[in-house]
Amino acid sequence: MPMVLLECDKDIPERSKHIYLKVEGEDQRDFLPISNAATIPGTLSERGCAFCGAKLVIGGVLKDTIQMIHGPIGCAYDTWHTKRYPTDNGHFNMKYVWSTDMKESHIVFGGEKRLEKSINEAFDEMPDIKRMFVYTTCPTALIGDDIKAVAKKVMQERPDVDIFCCECPGFAGVSQSKGHHVLNINWINEKVGTVEPEITSEYTMNFIGDFNIQGDTQLLDQYWKRLGIQVVAHFTGNGTYDDLRAMHKAQLNVVNCARSSGYIANELKKQYGIPRLDIDSWGFSYMAEGIRKICSFFGIEERGEKLIAEEYAKWKPQLDWYKERLQGTKMAIWTGGPRLWHWTKSVEDDLGVQVVAMSSKFGHQEDVEKVIARGGAGTYYIDDGNELEFFEIIDLVKPEVIFTGPRVGELVKKLHIPYVNGHGYHNGPYMGFEGFVNLARDMYNAKANPLLKLAATDIRGGNKAALKEAAE
Amino acid sequence: MGCEITTRERAGVINPMYDCQPAGAQYAGIGLKDSIPLVHGGQGCSMFVRLLFAQHFKENFDVASTSLHEDSAVFGGHMRIQEGILTLVRRYPQLRIIPVITTCSTEVIGDDVEGNIKYALDQIAKEFPGREVNVFAVHTPSFKSSQVGGYSECVLSTWKAIAKEKAPATGKLNIFPGWVNPGDVVLLKHYLKEFGVQGDIFMDTEDFDSPMLPDKSIHTHGRTTVEDIKASTGALASLSLARYEAASTVDFLKNTHGVPGHQIAAPYGIANTDAMLQKISEITGKPIPDSLVHERGVAIDALQDLAHMFFANKKVAIFGHPDLVIGLADFCTEVELEPTLLLLGDDNTRYKKDPRLLAMKEKVPYDMEVVCNADLWELEKRVKDGSKKYDLILGHSKGRYVAIDANIPMARVGFPTFDRAGLYRHPTMGYRGAMLLGEQIANAMFTHMEYTRDREWLLNTW
Numbered sequence: 001m002p003m004v005l006l007e008c009d010k011d012i013p014e015r016s017k018h019i020y021l022k023v024e025g026e027d028q029r030d031f032l033p034i035s036n037a038a039t040i041p042g043t044l045s046e047r048g049c050a051f052c053g054a055k056l057v058i059g060g061v062l063k064d065t066i067q068m069i070h071g072p073i074g075c076a077y078d079t080w081h082t083k084r085y086p087t088d089n090g091h092f093n094m095k096y097v098w099s100t101d102m103k104e105s106h107i108v109f110g111g112e113k114r115l116e117k118s119i120n121e122a123f124d125e126m127p128d129i130k131r132m133f134v135y136t137t138c139p140t141a142l143i144g145d146d147i148k149a150v151a152k153k154v155m156q157e158r159p160d161v162d163i164f165c166c167e168c169p170g171f172a173g174v175s176q177s178k179g180h181h182v183l184n185i186n187w188i189n190e191k192v193g194t195v196e197p198e199i200t201s202e203y204t205m206n207f208i209g210d211f212n213i214q215g216d217t218q219l220l221d222q223y224w225k226r227l228g229i230q231v232v233a234h235f236t237g238n239g240t241y242d243d244l245r246a247m248h249k250a251q252l253n254v255v256n257c258a259r260s261s262g263y264i265a266n267e268l269k270k271q272y273g274i275p276r277l278d279i280d281s282w283g284f285s286y287m288a289e290g291i292r293k294i295c296s297f298f299g300i301e302e303r304g305e306k307l308i309a310e311e312y313a314k315w316k317p318q319l320d321w322y323k324e325r326l327q328g329t330k331m332a333i334w335t336g337g338p339r340l341w342h343w344t345k346s347v348e349d350d351l352g353v354q355v356v357a358m359s360s361k362f363g364h365q366e367d368v369e370k371v372i373a374r375g376g377a378g379t380y381y382i383d384d385g386n387e388l389e390f391f392e393i394i395d396l397v398k399p400e401v402i403f404t405g406p407r408v409g410e411l412v413k414k415l416h417i418p419y420v421n422g423h424g425y426h427n428g429p430y431m432g433f434e435g436f437v438n439l440a441r442d443m444y445n446a447k448a449n450p451l452l453k454l455a456a457t458d459i460r461g462g463n464k465a466a467l468k469e470a471a472e
Numbered sequence: 473m474g475c476e477i478t479t480r481e482r483a484g485v486i487n488p489m490y491d492c493q494p495a496g497a498q499y500a501g502i503g504l505k506d507s508i509p510l511v512h513g514g515q516g517c518s519m520f521v522r523l524l525f526a527q528h529f530k531e532n533f534d535v536a537s538t539s540l541h542e543d544s545a546v547f548g549g550h551m552r553i554q555e556g557i558l559t560l561v562r563r564y565p566q567l568r569i570i571p572v573i574t575t576c577s578t579e580v581i582g583d584d585v586e587g588n589i590k591y592a593l594d595q596i597a598k599e600f601p602g603r604e605v606n607v608f609a610v611h612t613p614s615f616k617s618s619q620v621g622g623y624s625e626c627v628l629s630t631w632k633a634i635a636k637e638k639a640p641a642t643g644k645l646n647i648f649p650g651w652v653n654p655g656d657v658v659l660l661k662h663y664l665k666e667f668g669v670q671g672d673i674f675m676d677t678e679d680f681d682s683p684m685l686p687d688k689s690i691h692t693h694g695r696t697t698v699e700d701i702k703a704s705t706g707a708l709a710s711l712s713l714a715r716y717e718a719a720s721t722v723d724f725l726k727n728t729h730g731v732p733g734h735q736i737a738a739p740y741g742i743a744n745t746d747a748m749l750q751k752i753s754e755i756t757g758k759p760i761p762d763s764l765v766h767e768r769g770v771a772i773d774a775l776q777d778l779a780h781m782f783f784a785n786k787k788v789a790i791f792g793h794p795d796l797v798i799g800l801a802d803f804c805t806e807v808e809l810e811p812t813l814l815l816l817g818d819d820n821t822r823y824k825k826d827p828r829l830l831a832m833k834e835k836v837p838y839d840m841e842v843v844c845n846a847d848l849w850e851l852e853k854r855v856k857d858g859s860k861k862y863d864l865i866l867g868h869s870k871g872r873y874v875a876i877d878a879n880i881p882m883a884r885v886g887f888p889t890f891d892r893a894g895l896y897r898h899p900t901m902g903y904r905g906a907m908l909l910g911e912q913i914a915n916a917m918f919t920h921m922e923y924t925r926d927r928e929w930l931l932n933t934w
Contacts, residue, residue, distance in 0.1 A: 012563070041537065041553075043536070074494065078491065078524065081870060082520065095487075101488075107615050121482045121483065138514055139615060169545075170514030174539075387534065407523050414685075415688045
């Protein structure tokens with residue numbers, strides 16, 4: 001089956017290069033949708049910007065760091081209270097956002113003085129906090145403010161503080177993915193190697209590409225603790241600034257989200273010779289496989305098997321209860337990128353769920369290759385899907401549950417399709433064994449919701465039997 | 473004793489109260505029917521604002537982006553404006569309005585938005601003869617004003633673009649409430665109906681609270697049509713209920729089309745609502761209907777049970793949109809709450825001269841602070857360092873952690889209120905709004921009494 005031109009795309013036929021329907025016997029060597037390309041203006045794409053990829057996804061997770069956004073107020077306001085990444089220190093990261101509140105005069109005359117003042121004020125107002133990320137935004141990048149020079153000056157005047165500068169304005173790249181890249185590379189080049197960690201175990205690793213969504217990091221940490229593995233740095237779930245400066249001292253880099261954070265793992269390998277090991281943290285089979293790979297690296301296989309056995313004993317019966325009820329469910333996944341390939345096979349293997357359509361906002365070629373390799377035939381693979389395409393795809397494949405963001409979730413609600421938050425989760429964590437039971441439970445509760453039947457019932461026409469059935 | 477009006481002294485902001493101008497413009501743009509605002513800027517400028525609306529209303533709204541990238545930053549985003557408009561027009565056959573909303577980046581680059589719109593319109597005329605699509609620029613650089621000014625700017629730009637001709641007299645009232653909830657729009661319509669007065673609420677956002685229907689049809693959009701806007705030039709009069717969000721368009725209708733305009737205090741609280749009804753009566757010559765006298769009585773009756781028993785002497789911090797904050801301060805004084813801190817969140821210099829604030833300055837018998845260009849740190853700092861004590865916080869959800877961490881009862885009001893269910897459905901304006909807010913405040917205080925074991929037994933017999 002070649003690439004698909006949807007009816008709604010007849011005026012933008014180039015979209016057919018982004019939409020693929022896999023048929024039996026084909027794989028990613030036959031057809032590969034274009035990805036990581038510029039969005040067509042006016043298509044109502046789901047994409048965000050590079051700035052948010054850096055601030056909202058990665059930097060803003062850190063639990064001890066001021067996030068100073070050098071720009072007009074909106075960039076700060078909009079990347080605040082939109083994420084669910086708690087911390088073990090009272091969620092400092094979710095409570096605050098900082099902005100230099102750029103006004104027209106700063107655009108005309110430059111905003112460096114404004115930035116310097118704002119940085120000093122922020123440290124003065126919160127004297128316990130000594131670490132800061134500074135971000136450029138579209139206008140401050142356009143006028144060419146030298147934020148690094150400002151940060152350097154402040155660090156000279158305040159020797160107890162450390163500041164990292166992230167220069168990725170919203171217009172950089174084609175999606176939030178560019179921001180992940182810039183932050184990864186700048187961090188390793190400027191900050192890794194500037195702090196020496198305290199090593200407390202003979203087995204050490206960095207856990208990369210997990211942002212503690214609803215406590216993912218904290219759940220997985222229990223496993224690493226039981227295995228006797230020290231996590232030197234979490235990039236960046238529940239993480240601290242200084243832990244991330246010590247990433248060079250781990251023996252292994254374990255990568256979950258390869259899209260947002262694969263870059264830093266590659267660089268740690270290149271610059272420090274630390275091997276990279278990719279795992280999937282969602283799903284029973286995948287999680288077990290990941291633990292086995294990690295334990296095999298350290299030569300602690302028995303510990304790994306013991307952990308897996310304990311977790312299976314505890315959680316597998318619950319998973320199976322849901323599997324029995326979810327078997328054959330048609331699911332769609334419309335998220336960022338990697339969760340498509342993390343989830344498509346794990347929900348199939350562990351829950352018997354069939355993924356019928358997937359759309360990635362910012363996946364690159366390697367993500368698309370992975371998802372087509374892992375995903376089934378009869379499934380649509382969409383790059384940078386837009387609203388009209390979603391409507392059409394829904395008509396074609398009729399998903400019973402959609403894992404996507406809250407806004408699209410509200411849209412598909414009107415079509416009587418329940419959504420589960422594929423970004424921030426409904427009631428997570430979703431990683432690990434316990435987490436995948438949570439995912440299964442949320443999917444089951446979404447599908448079993450009696451309101452859906454009631455919504456579909458037309459009370460006009462006096463069909464009492466149908467009404468009674470709907471109410472039951 | 474007295475009221476002091478100051479301005480934030482810090483350069484930077486910690487926890488902003490308002491979003492930027494383009495966000496406000498997008499809110500106005502979605503209030504129009506058959507409209508998809510096109511934001512000329514980076515993709516985040518529309519994506520996060522759409523998310524914000526979804527958080528508040530639990531609904532999806534369509535806003536498009538020109539998806540500005542590096543090449544446009546260097547060479548200009550001309551083609552992306554044209555392509556964006558044409559793509560929308562081609563793929564959405566019902567589309568009749570496209571406000572093209574600029575952002576900080578495209579204003580710095582200096583794209584000729586009007587020129588590119590003209591090119592696109594020429595192309596539309598060729599491709600779709602006879603089809604009327606209203607495409608116009610809304611200049612909202614993020615480094616000026618805030619969501620408050622952005623809302624105002626988009627409404628004004630819409631009227632300038634569409635309300636060009638003087639329409640025949642309609643005998644109707646134009647009511648511009650500013651940035652309010654669907655619950656407020658429904659309340660205002662109800663008042664007009666009780667009066668027997670024909671009128672339009674601009675923007676008509678009633679359907680921002682939309683149903684799940686058996687036929688799966690989607691009705692989540694503004695109801696203000698091109699025809700409504702054109703007809704507004706023939707109205708009997710215009711009422712602006714929000715000095716900072718609506719007045720400019722009322723002035724435009726007055727100066728360009730001779731529609732008499734009236735600026736009145738936002739109808740929050742009993743007396744402000746009285747004034748609005750009296751004004752409507754005065755303009756239309758119709759008496760205030762008995763039904764509204766009845767509603768007024770029900771509200772006062774309900775608030776009477778709360779005021780001197782529970783509300784008196786309680787100190788309140790209020791933040792949010794300027795017309796709302798000032799209106800809520802009036803409401804508070806009516807029910808014996810003491811608004812001791814008002815936060816207005818942008819650098820509009822007119823706040824300091826607002827007649828309502830100056831009047832308050834004259835009369836408050838306790839210490840009161842008004843901080844202009846404020847952020848939420850102004851509130852948190854006062855709470856944390858113990859220099860000020862507040863018994864109640866009135867504001868939107870972005871300030872929730874101040875209340876949570878300091879254990880202060882908070883009633884959510886304004887925009888956004890994403891951490892409470894269904895608030896957008898209820899009015900804050902009018903008698904009913906005052907009553908509901910008073911009861912929401914009381915219930916927040918009662919729950920707080922129970923959780924802190926602070927004379928919770930008082931409620932045994934209330």
